[in-house]
Amino acid sequence: MAAAIINLTHLVKKFGTQTILKDINFTVVPGQIVGLIGPSGAGKSTIIKLTLGMEKADNGTATVFGQTMPQRQLLAKIGYMAQTDALYETLSGQENLVFFAKMKGLSKSEIVHEITYVAKVVGLTADLNKRVSGYSGGMKRRLSLAIALLGQPQLIVLDEPTVGIDPALRRQVWRELNKLRDAGRSILITTHVMDEAELADQVALLLDGEVIAFDTPAKLKQQYQVATIEDVFLKAEGVQL
Numbered sequence: 001m002a003a004a005i006i007n008l009t010h011l012v013k014k015f016g017t018q019t020i021l022k023d024i025n026f027t028v029v030p031g032q033i034v035g036l037i038g039p040s041g042a043g044k045s046t047i048i049k050l051t052l053g054m055e056k057a058d059n060g061t062a063t064v065f066g067q068t069m070p071q072r073q074l075l076a077k078i079g080y081m082a083q084t085d086a087l088y089e090t091l092s093g094q095e096n097l098v099f100f101a102k103m104k105g106l107s108k109s110e111i112v113h114e115i116t117y118v119a120k121v122v123g124l125t126a127d128l129n130k131r132v133s134g135y136s137g138g139m140k141r142r143l144s145l146a147i148a149l150l151g152q153p154q155l156i157v158l159d160e161p162t163v164g165i166d167p168a169l170r171r172q173v174w175r176e177l178n179k180l181r182d183a184g185r186s187i188l189i190t191t192h193v194m195d196e197a198e199l200a201d202q203v204a205l206l207l208d209g210e211v212i213a214f215d216t217p218a219k220l221k222q223q224y225q226v227a228t229i230e231d232v233f234l235k236a237e238g239v240q241l
């Protein structure tokens, strides 16, 4: 098995007296899409922040490319889309993309090529010259996703990327994620959309501070004797089906 790109071992995170994450263990290997699902407030974003070194664990380790984050030299290898957009509202979509492409250290010719590609993936080509302050919520999410994809990063971490994205475009985004996975990239994605979780290679089911299941969607459905990932989720929560 290829070396893990993300490796989470016995992660514990507390906020005040509340233990949000009790013992989190899973890996993401090259050429794999891992979908992290769990109820609202379960700690999905917190896992991502611990992974990327934006929060500090109370116990356990999180490594990315074998190192504890943050590591400046690894940032160009990672595309991250946060749950809340961090965009320059007074700049156009194009100007935002150029800014972040430069931050990632892309060359002038790469910038032109990469912006054309990512804008097409998220369906923003025609809107690139508009100011972001005039974008809808969905357009802002799409721009954030485009920024995460810039520079063909080896690891892509997406926190609820398809909120506010219509079904046709969501499919297009997933087609692209599959292509990136097939090219050997690693993708960690959190989602509330259960039929989206079915598209991941491995699903990590987060409940009560632990990953209670980590398997392919097919195996999870078999294990829980249900037809959909939504039902796996409900059954795991103890809901009578």
Ligand SMILES: Nc1ncnc2c1ncn2[C@@H]1O[C@H](COP(=O)(O)OP(=O)(O)OP(=O)(O)O)[C@@H](O)[C@H]1O
Pocket (backbone or CB within 6 Å): 015, 020, 038, 039, 040, 041, 042, 043, 044, 045, 046, 047, 083
């Ligand atoms: N900086 C913080 N200080 C205190 N509590 C926090 C902090 N960050 C997160 N929490 C709490 O930790 C819990 C997990 O939050 P988190 O955002 O990781 O959940 P989530 O699974 O991503 O939720 P959602 O799906 O609604 O985005 C929540 O109860 C939240 O209120």
